[in-house]
Amino acid sequence: MTTTLNSSDMAARLKAQFGSGVTPTADYLEVTPALLPGVAEYLKNTPELDFDFLDMVTAADYGDRFELIYRLLSLKNNLLVSLKVRCDRSRPSVPSLAGLWYGATNQEREIYDLLGIEFSGHPDLRRIVLWEGYQGHPLRKDFKDKVYGAGD
């Protein structure tokens, strides 16, 4: 069974390294956007953690902020840690993790396409499922389609 690393234990470990930008919540380890690449690299390259697999990246719109969820797995040690990154809704930008886990490339493109969050340092940040020139980001809560309205 996958062991979910207790977020408060992990936070205590990471706090020494990264300071106060890492906060544990019940299920997540909250990380500020600026610290994300450092924390991710630490989780990936620390031998006894060895988070070599980026399971999933997704995001949700909460009206005043975006929340990104990263699920990291260690296939060798069968460990799981979930990161949560909150980012400002006015100019949403988060560092890309595509350099660490190539598996992030398409998923980050999808988030960029549907929610309009920029991933700085992404090698190829284009729309993926919608076409070039499409206006707006459908998964944002204030999205209105020209033809169908909000759809509900």
Added chain:
Amino acid sequence: MALATEQFILNLGPVHPSTHGVFRMRVTLDGEIIQDVDPIFGYLHRGVEKLFEQRTYKQNIPLSDRLDYVSAINNNWPYVMAVEQLAGIQVPQRAEYLRVIMGELQRIASHLLAVGSVMNDMGVFFTAFMYMFREREKIIDLLEMVTGQRLLYNYMRFGGVSQDIPTEFLPALTKFLKTMPGYLDEYDRMLAGNEILLARTKGIGVLKPQSAVNSSTSGPVLRGSGIKWDIRKAAPYSVYDRFEFDIPTGENGDCYDRYRVRMEEMRQSLRIIKQAMEQMPAGKEKTPTPLRLRPPAGETYAQIESPRGMLGCYLVSDGTEKPYRCHFRAPAFINLTVLRELLIGQKLADAIIIFGSIDLSMGEVDR
């Protein structure tokens, strides 16, 4: 005198018999060697995740069928599991076993289609495909017996499954379990030493274990590269911890290994179904749930091993009758991340087989 050459750009798809849906690859060629690939997604994008936010929890179950229409039952599963986790709904034991039996039958049907259609791409034109469809038909008859449907079953419900099995189902399933290993042996006799198959798949599209992991691939693509990772073992859901089965893996990570892994997985699925049939207790098939279900506010993640890999559902509830956010981790979409790496340097004719060996259904990729 040297010939003047230049690169040639070719569009494969979006409508091409071997794209298994509508998918376009913009390929840059030097002769017949692929220099660069730009995979173009989105021809089947229906905005499923947005649609989920506009319907009640229960209305969304049939929508989840339509994500990966080749394994609809497996697509219901993470969604109902996520809702059950949020709302704290208990699933009766019998329902868990019914889910496993139906899910594994669906896995065999899906793998048969995957292997058959890759054989088609290879130029074993429709012979192998029709053999595979002979058995797929029998599985679909079994699923129809239970659900009344033949492609999109809409079978799972919160707290169980839509209906219990009819009396004639278990005898029919027993007969299927008896005959199917013989048919799998027949495929092996026909295919395992087949010269076309060996020549076209051995050493083609090699995916190194390291890049399989780094690119977040899962399912037979990851296991074909020799990584022993299967959610049914690594994080057992439902009642999978009660069955004995092996995780087949490949050695070289080429198209042949991915094909072998799928063939072997079908045998393992049969093992699981047999044990599930024997262990299945009597009882109710469903816990009654309110029609307008309102799970308490919160978020959760549920994952299963679908025929294509790790299929997950990230669900956020705000306490109303509609999901606030629902995201599917579509295994085929993420497996396609490695496509570019697999194709560069290969011959154009092999591109079709490598693409087919990833095994995808575009409904799930584009969502």
